[in-house]
Amino acid sequence: MRRLLLSISDGRGFDIALVSVPLTFLFMMAGLPLVYNIVMSFQEVDMFSLGTFFRPFVGLKNYATLFSMPETWPILKNTALFVSASIAGQFIIGFGLALFFWTNFPGASWLRGLFLVSWVMPGLVVGAIWNWILSGDFGVLNYLLRESGLITGNIFWRSDPSFSLWAVVIANIWLGISFNMILLSVGLSTIPQDLYEAAELDGANVFQRFFTITLPMMRSTIGAIISLGLIFTLQQFDLFAAITAGGPNNSSNVAQYWAWDLSFRQYDFAQGATISVIMIVFVMIASVVYVRSTRHEVRG
């Protein structure tokens, strides 16, 4: 007993104690739910069997039901569209801004930091603001688009099935630009300046320098940012809850919102768990890509 105490205060035991408590906690609160999720996706879960661990196993029935539902494929398609459009928008605008602020003028780093305001705002507040901006009759976005001559009639962003997903995409791009920009700025600042000086002496123009130096040197940063973007857009829930709630008629529904909706609006926990399992597999793949592209840094 004394040796154990001594080890904890002054030896290997100290480290083991420090690391084992949080890891146990994480295992209980994240690892077990993950396993439980998979178990539930093979069970029949309803309101009555919610309280018991011993529910009838139904094999792959939940998965079969899921893929026979008429809304499944459109929602998965929406998810793919939401993710790719959000990432493309965030990345392109974020990269543009990062390149602009990289030119280094007085006040650049302060102004750049100001963009991160969107990152610290509660998702529900961002959703509420965009809900109002995108409003059909009185929204300021419709007004600006009308005045600039891009549209002639109002777009009903939230209630028109062909625009509702894009309403959330717009808000999500706004939300993600800052994060992309800051991370890309960090990547840009690690490129040695003398490469550009040498290229300039050799007569390379701006575009040649961008495509032969900037892009290749940023490869691992870009890989990390795109996979992070994938992870973050698959986590996006608040904007859906605040802007469209998946509607109208599932036209803006995505898998991560649908899983919650099935569990907590329709009380179909088994189906919710089934979608969760499928989506978590996707997220895991993305995070493996992310970890791999930052591995040299993790290993230090």
Place this chain on the structure above:
Amino acid sequence: MSFALRDKVMLVIAVLLAAVYLFPLYWMYVTAIKTGSAMFASPPSFWPADPQWSIYRSVWESRNVGRYLWNSVVIASGAVLMIAILGTGCAYVLARYRNAWVDAGLFLILMLQVLPASLMITPIFVGFSQIGLLDYPRTAVILAIAAKSMPFFVVLVRATFMSVPIELEEAALVDGNSRFGAFFHIVLPLARNGILVSAILIFMQAFGEFVYSKSMIQAIEYQPASVGLNSFMGPNTNEWNNIMAYAAMYVTPILAIFVLLQRRIVSGLTSGALK
């Protein structure tokens, strides 16, 4: 001379870009103080002619904003406290050793960081209801948020600990300190700033948390501000000035912290996300 001019032009463009980007925020504050008719005026006015400052008081009272914000503070503080106590030691150990075990632990932690809350809530909710934790809804939400955000905290704080020279700790050990003493008297004070910034970041995230609170807290008197905002926004609402006033009261404290600590927050974020 021409360089100075270039700097000025760039600065003007940068300010314009920032203004365009931050327009939604401005629009929230302006809408909040508009009258009902000014809000739906066409064309919309970008400067309130007749600011209604009393709206803040009336929304504060009619929507019980104080209670919602208090619940948000309780939940966020609880989560931060838990994360800081558990996560700091974990980050320290992961920063001090380099071997296969640490790599594996770090990989596991990175993987946990990416699990979307809206997907994890189903098993967490069912599990919590089975062990009776849902009778203490705020505690349940604190536990869930702590598990969700701890990986991010560990990654951030680990970077801080790596910048504390190991030689200082070794010197303290040679001078007769125990590992325990060296950790609390040497390493922890040196890493204090980094830990504080990470804790503030986690606090701001937890302050805006929505999925767990929405799913697990049924009793309205325990709901945080994010859930309150959600129930304020019905599908066909037209009280946008009230909603924006609510949103402004919710987000302004966070914006104040952000502006005060901007430089530290930005550097904290960037050091964590790419490591």
